[in-house]
Amino acid sequence: MNSKVCQNNKVRIIAGPCAVESEDQLIAVCKHLNKLGLTYVRAGAYKPRLNPHSFQGLGSAGFDIIKKCTNKYNLKSVSEVVDEKSLHEAIDCIDVLQVGTRNMTNYSLLKAIGYYTNKTNIPVILKRGMSSKVSEWITASDYISEKGNDNIILCERGIRTFEDSTRFTLDISSVSVAKRQSIYPVCVDVSHSAGNAGIVPDLAKAAVACGADAVMIEVHPDPQNAKCDGLQQLSLQAFEKLIADIKPIAKALNKEII
Amino acid sequence: MNSKVCQNNKVRIIAGPCAVESEDQLIAVCKHLNKLGLTYVRAGAYKPRLNPHSFQGLGSAGFDIIKKCTNKYNLKSVSEVVDEKSLHEAIDCIDVLQVGTRNMTNYSLLKAIGYYTNKTNIPVILKRGMSSKVSEWITASDYISEKGNDNIILCERGIRTFEDSTRFTLDISSVSVAKRQSIYPVCVDVSHSAGNAGIVPDLAKAAVACGADAVMIEVHPDPQNAKCDGLQQLSLQAFEKLIADIKPIAKALNKEII
């Protein structure tokens, strides 16, 4: 995923569990993604959770599991960094770095990412702050690019509004706006805004139809026993059906799901 | 458009100018819609405008023009009512009544609509209040249905948020949520939230892909000289291209654009 070549006729699916919980869990997901012909797996090792007493992820051990599983199934990994320590660990074993919504305005982290990746130009997914305007989100990316890495993918993931039937309000218009106002490809995380798996497929279809370059979807082999965000993660079966359903939509747009 | 049979494999396009300005203007639009094989035309005769000194619509004369033009081109008309006077006028000459976002919580109007249409069961499009939760929007429809007319179509049109790159934030998730929590079909007005015509096509594609039963799109023969909301209205050419582009998406979902 080179952001420079991302705005072509491919729609990248980035699927996987909210958090890596065990090797068995991630193997199950990777095997399935590989079977479906997909390329990217997401899995959180460091989880910025609202509550310090919630599951915070497996940390560096999680990165090791991710590396092992993705190597085995020839997938590319996407995982979040939250500070300099996790950044340095991730650089060694993760294919695509992610900055979460809670750190979009942590400019010290953005600068560090730009600085330490300016040679490798490893792709960086910059999630939109949940209360950031599109213009602020694009400007935040400058903190990374001006240090030398402009291999950036913007990711809409829902914003804070008064509506409470979903966890966040997916700002689908931001895809079109960001693609017009920046040079970067735009991904849509359809799981975090939904907050429940039932409406995830509709949102994924909408994301593909409106021109997203990538779609991030949470998938778990056993959502009901997930250690975090279980309600919004698709089962492997539901995910397989979704992929089958969005392929014709991509094709209608002369695009290919990978 | 009977709301009971709307949730089938048709996607209704409801296109037309923000406001009817003249017979020539509306004839140009109706002729084009007819040529494209579409069925519904929207045109405002009564316009609730923020500023009392802005163009307020042609009023009852506008209804007369709408009736004449739609009869000529065998289209069905959709137009807004804002009070009892406009309601009584519209009942005689308009095919589908619309309640705008600014009147969704004008419960006296909703009751009057239900009361005066309970025999004819004329379809009523209830736009979502710009700061109404999905649950409140659905509950508001009860004011109409409990008076005897349950031929209701819910219409998402964007909500108020902090984001200012669009006029309102289109809450695309609300389509899925409203279809699960109500018995009514759901329409998406993609023009008012966009605020500019450039992103309207992407939003229309998203609306179709995520399962909307109808899509409302502002079209004007001469957007730059429109008396209201010129920036967000598509030209006839841009609209024709959009219809060509969304047909394959509808087909991918086994649906037909009408």
Add this chain to the structure above:
Amino acid sequence: MNSKVCQNNKVRIIAGPCAVESEDQLIAVCKHLNKLGLTYVRAGAYKPRLNPHSFQGLGSAGFDIIKKCTNKYNLKSVSEVVDEKSLHEAIDCIDVLQVGTRNMTNYSLLKAIGYYTNKTNIPVILKRGMSSKVSEWITASDYISEKGNDNIILCERGIRTFEDSTRFTLDISSVSVAKRQSIYPVCVDVSHSAGNAGIVPDLAKAAVACGADAVMIEVHPDPQNAKCDGLQQLSLQAFEKLIADIKPIAKALNKEII
């Protein structure tokens, strides 16, 4: 309350139940207000409720009770109108008309109020729409004033935001902004935004301190058995304490509570 002379050294307290429920209930409130030396009583006869099956108010019978009670205790009454019928009833027996947040963008109603009161210039409290910008709220008042009645009082009552610890977010800054951008006095309804009586006193103090010309506070002789919004209504005792507490604040600003 003439809006032209309202911006002087008086702070008007407008207290009373959310809805008039019975003569006994309103007598209890009026007697208490009179004892405390206050001037205005609020009581809703027509209640625009989210749900058509909730208590909708006593209607015109409520206006009769309000007139009787306020006459007895020499108070001025404030009550909401929701359509032309209630407007004509209210003109005959209510001292200050109120337009609620749900009807701020019901421009037909605003025009009717301006038109039918342009001789008497009866004061009209225009509550801010829950998702209206300050500029839109002020502009809405033009619908009334341009028909001939500019005896208008603007009333902030809380706006829709993501915060859910209160029912609405009281936009205290809007008091200062509205006083700078309009010629009208500004009232603050501290009960509807709070949603619970516990924080109402703090908000009332803030409203007085920041320069509000009037403060609207819900008071009920028996909040736990109120037919609507019981949680946010103060008991007579709590209200009496609040008045005692805000008098020194008003005095610190060289103002008088009436």
Add this chain to the structure above:
Amino acid sequence: MNSKVCQNNKVRIIAGPCAVESEDQLIAVCKHLNKLGLTYVRAGAYKPRLNPHSFQGLGSAGFDIIKKCTNKYNLKSVSEVVDEKSLHEAIDCIDVLQVGTRNMTNYSLLKAIGYYTNKTNIPVILKRGMSSKVSEWITASDYISEKGNDNIILCERGIRTFEDSTRFTLDISSVSVAKRQSIYPVCVDVSHSAGNAGIVPDLAKAAVACGADAVMIEVHPDPQNAKCDGLQQLSLQAFEKLIADIKPIAKALNKEII
């Protein structure tokens, strides 16, 4: 400022420039605060700015200036930390640490603050995230306190809403709610939400009246030439008038301004 004893009859004013720009600038402010009998000065050395090309503060050199000036005028300093580097610098020379709104959900920073200050228990002002619910803001403080420092002051500074007449919407109700739902004192930053100096005095009065334990106010000797946020900073003269105006309000509440 020990948060345990802060909820007494004192209202702490924390005034000073958005950013320390030079020794002369800060001396002018400190001298004035000292003359007015105040105790705390705020000044940013590290400024998290939206745009990487905006003035980012003087960094560690700024901390040195702050230490020198506050020592000279016997004031206590408040300044922001943005990462581990600035944290370690600040611990040596700043009296009260501040976490800004953009880092409230930077949990790695919160943990580091708790960890490195658990012996000294230096006070930490935790500003509310601009889109954080009150409950999330209080929960975020647990990241600091569970590492051993519970000398925390919560600071409301305005939230993101649709209203654009102010920079952010000051959620005045959050003061009462946070004081009920946490054990910590609550400060109100009245400058950042206002966005313009004209309404700052009204907001400061409201903050004191509703029970805030501290009020943060931006003051600059030459606002028009300030390197950041010039519009919202009070001049020394305007600030002096404000202090004179709020003293009687504090007194009306049996509180003292320090």
